[in-house]
Amino acid sequence: MHTATNTIQIDRQQSLADIPLAVRSLGFPVGIAALVVSFLLSYFTMSDGQGLAYFLNAYLIAFMFVLSISLGCLFLVFVTLLTRAGWSVGMRRVAEMIAQGVLPLMILFLPVALSVLMGSSALFPWNDPSLVHDSELLQKKSGYLNSGFFFIRYLVYSAVFIGLARYYFRTSLKQDSSGDPELTLQMERTSTWGAYLFAGSLTFAAVDWMMSLQPEWFSTIFGVYYFAGSAVASLAFMIIVLMTLQSRGLLRGVVNVEHFHDLGKLMFGFTCFWAYIAFSQYFLIWYANIPEETRFYLVRQGGQELETGWPYVSLALIAGCFVLPFVGLMSRTIKRNRTTLFFWAIFILGMRYVDMYWLIRPNYQPNPEAILGPTFGLVDILCLIGIFFIWLGSIVWIASNRPIVAISDPRLPESLAFKNI
Amino acid sequence: MSDEGHKKKPVSTEPVVAGLVAEFSDPHEVLHAAERVRDAGYRKWDVYSPFPLHGIDDIMRRPTILPWFSAIGAVLGLTTALLLQWWTNAVDYPIQVSGKQPFAFPASMPIDFELTVLFTAFATFFSIILTSGLPKLYNPWLMNDRFRKGVTNDKVCIAIDASDPKFSRSKTADLLRSLHPAAVEEVMIVPESAALPAPLKIAAVVVLIVALVPPILIVRKRATLTTTPRIHLVQDMDFQPKFKPQSLNPFFADLLSFRPNIPGTVARGDLQLDQRFFDGIDPSAPVAAISNVAYQEGEKKPEEEKKPEPEKKPEAAPANPAPAAPPGAPAAAPVDNTPYTKEFPAEILEQLKTNPGDVMKRGQQRFNIYCATCHGLEGVGDGLVSRRAAQLEQPTWVKPLSLHDQPVQEQPVGKLFRTITHGVRKMPGYGSQITPADRWAIVLYIKALQRAKNASASDVPASELEKLQ
Numbered sequence: 064m065h066t067a068t069n070t071i072q073i074d075r076q077q078s079l080a081d082i083p084l085a086v087r088s089l090g091f092p093v094g095i096a097a098l099v100v101s102f103l104l105s106y107f108t109m110s111d112g113q114g115l116a117y118f119l120n121a122y123l124i125a126f127m128f129v130l131s132i133s134l135g136c137l138f139l140v141f142v143t144l145l146t147r148a149g150w151s152v153g154m155r156r157v158a159e160m161i162a163q164g165v166l167p168l169m170i171l172f173l174p175v176a177l178s179v180l181m182g183s184s185a186l187f188p189w190n191d192p193s194l195v196h197d198s199e200l201l202q203k204k205s206g207y208l209n210s211g212f213f214f215i216r217y218l219v220y221s222a223v224f225i226g227l228a229r230y231y232f233r234t235s236l237k238q239d240s241s242g243d244p245e246l247t248l249q250m251e252r253t254s255t256w257g258a259y260l261f262a263g264s265l266t267f268a269a270v271d272w273m274m275s276l277q278p279e280w281f282s283t284i285f286g287v288y289y290f291a292g293s294a295v296a297s298l299a300f301m302i303i304v305l306m307t308l309q310s311r312g313l314l315r316g317v318v319n320v321e322h323f324h325d326l327g328k329l330m331f332g333f334t335c336f337w338a339y340i341a342f343s344q345y346f347l348i349w350y351a352n353i354p355e356e357t358r359f360y361l362v363r364q365g366g367q368e369l370e371t372g373w374p375y376v377s378l379a380l381i382a383g384c385f386v387l388p389f390v391g392l393m394s395r396t397i398k399r400n401r402t403t404l405f406f407w408a409i410f411i412l413g414m415r416y417v418d419m420y421w422l423i424r425p426n427y428q429p430n431p432e433a434i435l436g437p438t439f440g441l442v443d444i445l446c447l448i449g450i451f452f453i454w455l456g457s458i459v460w461i462a463s464n465r466p467i468v469a470i471s472d473p474r475l476p477e478s479l480a481f482k483n484i
Numbered sequence: 485m486s487d488e489g490h491k492k493k494p495v496s497t498e499p500v501v502a503g504l505v506a507e508f509s510d511p512h513e514v515l516h517a518a519e520r521v522r523d524a525g526y527r528k529w530d531v532y533s534p535f536p537l538h539g540i541d542d543i544m545r546r547p548t549i550l551p552w553f554s555a556i557g558a559v560l561g562l563t564t565a566l567l568l569q570w571w572t573n574a575v576d577y578p579i580q581v582s583g584k585q586p587f588a589f590p591a592s593m594p595i596d597f598e599l600t601v602l603f604t605a606f607a608t609f610f611s612i613i614l615t616s617g618l619p620k621l622y623n624p625w626l627m628n629d630r631f632r633k634g635v636t637n638d639k640v641c642i643a644i645d646a647s648d649p650k651f652s653r654s655k656t657a658d659l660l661r662s663l664h665p666a667a668v669e670e671v672m673i674v675p676e677s678a679a680l681p682a683p684l685k686i687a688a689v690v691v692l693i694v695a696l697v698p699p700i701l702i703v704r705k706r707a708t709l710t711t712t713p714r715i716h717l718v719q720d721m722d723f724q725p726k727f728k729p730q731s732l733n734p735f736f737a738d739l740l741s742f743r744p745n746i747p748g749t750v751a752r753g754d755l756q757l758d759q760r761f762f763d764g765i766d767p768s769a770p771v772a773a774i775s776n777v778a779y780q781e782g783e784k785k786p787e788e789e790k791k792p793e794p795e796k797k798p799e800a801a802p803a804n805p806a807p808a809a810p811p812g813a814p815a816a817a818p819v820d821n822t823p824y825t826k827e828f829p830a831e832i833l834e835q836l837k838t839n840p841g842d843v844m845k846r847g848q849q850r851f852n853i854y855c856a857t858c859h860g861l862e863g864v865g866d867g868l869v870s871r872r873a874a875q876l877e878q879p880t881w882v883k884p885l886s887l888h889d890q891p892v893q894e895q896p897v898g899k900l901f902r903t904i905t906h907g908v909r910k911m912p913g914y915g916s917q918i919t920p921a922d923r924w925a926i927v928l929y930i931k932a933l934q935r936a937k938n939a940s941a942s943d944v945p946a947s948e949l950e951k952l953q
Contacts, residue, residue, distance in 0.1 A: 342590075342593060345590065346591075346593065346594075349590050350582075350584075350590070350591065352582065352583070482538045482539075483538070
């Protein structure tokens with residue numbers, strides 16, 4: 064129906080190479096320095112070997128947070144292909160690029176995976192033989208929760224995530240030069256079974272890397288919970304990145320208010336989805352009231368004897384991850400206004416970190432007698448900066464000199480002419 | 485509606501101008517055209533399109549108020565859900581479910597969510613219909629062929645009503661022509677009375693009257709008595725080829741379909757020789773006492789049913805001076821000298837030897853099902869039924885005895901068994917619902933409960949005791 068009367072001239076040369084060199088080359092040095100400082104800080108200032116446990120905990124929070132952005136973008140890539148979406152084609156390349164972040168991230172997970180392989184239980188209690196010896200439940204689970212299998216699974220997830228991310232990026236780049244529309248169809252077909260691989264790997268990765276921090280606890284919806292958060296995080300990050308690139312003169316005309324409106328709608332929708340999943344998890348556990356399930360919320364919600372401060376983090380999560388964005392993003396006007404949408408994207412992305420913090424930090428309990436309340440400090444900030452910068456630096460490094468729009472995609476004109484009702 | 489005034493007066497058959505219609509084939513042109521029409525100051529005009537036109541409502545300056553209706557629906561739905569659940573669960577009929585608050589917010593969420601969505605959907609649906617001016621029985625533009633065919637296919641039309649104060653046949657047509665339409669046409673209609681045509685009115689009245697027939701018939705049937713048999717819609721379910729008790733049966737000489745027992749036979753499962761197991765009676769007791777028991781059963785002689793009850797009374801009365809309002813039991817009742825068995829029957833003892841836990845678990849389960857409603861899970865008489873009755877101050881309610889009262893504690897197991905089987909005073913018998921083996925399991929469990937109530941520190945295993953201290 065829409066004949067693209069206003070054909071936009073796309074600069075074929077547009078790429079991240081247009082970003083000043085200083086910004087591009089800053090990622091690695093800053094990131095590595097931050098991680099090293101953070102490690103030394105926790106290792107030498109904290110007493111009786113708790114330094115490592117605290118550092119790994121902070122490291123994992125930052126890692127899972129950044130990973131959720133890349134995985135969410137990978138999801139956006141194949142789900143828009145799977146649904147043959149037209150509107151998103153102009154920004155798909157950016158999502159493909161952010162998805163490349165799984166490559167550095169899987170390498171960044173190596174310290175954790177290796178420490179588990181070497182028998183450290185600083186992060187994962189199930190790796191402590193004496194603890195397993197005392198718990199029948201852990202003995203039963205040890206067929207799955209053991210260091211060797213854990214490492215193998217890590218390799219499998221890495222293969223799936225990296226394989227999928229590289230595949231879409233490569234194929235789509237190939238199309239840039241060949242212009243073969245068949246490649247789009249091929250990517251669509253791959254997405255069918257790719258979606259299953261992705262969903263399975265993400266679910267089990269979430270179970271392995273976060274749920275097993277509290278090995279006796281379980282929640283069958285946990286993978287979906289992490290997925291829902293990833294989708295929200297990636298949409299927020301996409302909005303931020305697209306607006307930043309536009310302020311630097313890239314992607315002008317390719318992505319306009321209509322596309323931002325749609326990203327905002329999706330962000331709103333997935334915010335509700337996250338809340339739905341989070342509530343489903345809470346509701347069933349609360350209702351069934353089975354001790355080994357409720358312990359997860361016992362710490363976070365607090366009983367009479369547990370005035371730790373965690374309940375406030377939980378309330379902040381309800382407010383910040385659902386109530387406020389739900390009300391704030393409801394209006395069409397807000398989603399179509401760059402400033403307000405940018406604000407909500409930043410806010411929501413920040414809350415994604417809080418969610419990961421809420422999931423992971425309560426498992427750092429050095430003292431079995433008393434429950435430790437929320438702690439936050441320089442180590443956490445440095446871990447976040449470290450992982451984020453290395454991740455961003457690698458993405459810019461992988462993506463620079465590549466066109467930032469999938470110029471030959473047959474649906475690009477549809478995307479450019481896209482208008483909301 | 486405003487059409488009514490100027491169309492009603494000239495009751496001539498002269499056609500008049502209803503307005504002007506401009507047809508466009510390019511939807512983009514329409515947006516510009518609509519802008520011009522709006523800027524020219526027209527009020528009574530509209531754009532008709534077979535598909536959604538992006539941005540047209542902004543151009544026409546007709547912002548939709550639909551979201552507000554949806555929002556009102558959402559708020560109403562949420563309030564309804566919360567009030568409904570709070571009132572029914574916490575105020576009108578408070579019920580405890582697995583230790584939760586009568587009104588627990590998390591538990592109410594699914595219904596809050598569903599009703600919010602439902603009410604929002606209803607509000608949106610009906611306000612779409614109302615704000616689009618539906619149902620609309622008459623639209624003058626449809627008199628125009630070009631409009632009718634174009635707008636229902638692939639054309640977009642702008643229509644300006646002749647009743648608009650700025651409307652003028654020539655000037656408005658000029659304006660429309662300057663917008664590059666595919667065609668501009670004047671729509672002529674023969675003015676008709678805006679009132680409903682008479683046949684329609686008659687039809688409506690008839691439909692209404694006919695619609696009243698079923699309810700009237702139902703009301704009439706409910707209010708009158710009749711001797712005619714009812715209509716049987718499902719014949720073979722209403723008339724099944726079988727004989728009912730007490731009905732005639734020409735097949736037998738005595739014409740009874742109910743067959744008497746054949747002398748000298750016992751039905752399967754009815755041969756209950758083990759008196760200890762089936763009756764809770766010690767078979768080694770003197771024959772006279774046992775035959776007396778058989779007589780007390782009251783199963784074969786219903787008129788005797790009340791006899792065993794007063795007999796049991798005196799035993800409980802002296803030791804337990806206040807068993808919550810005992811019913812007027814005859815004071816001078818004979819002493820109960822039924823030879824109750826003091827031991828469990830051999831069958832149960834055998835099971836206890838091989839797998840004692842099973843019998844106890846079974847007993848607990850059956851007790852919680854059949855007895856705990858009145859006697860409470862611990863047998864102290866605080867079951868849900870009892871508590872509810874106390875709350876409602878039911879005058880006829882007799883509080884169940886505590887199973888830990890001294891007299892009940894001292895009862896032989898056979899007596900407990902017979903209490904379950906036949907009931908006692910106000911308590912009904914459960915013999916028909918619970919199998920003998922289960923009854924014995926319950927007795928075992930009651931004994932365990934009683935023992936547990938009187939437990940001392942020495943009963944606790946040393947290892948557990950340490951933990952407690």
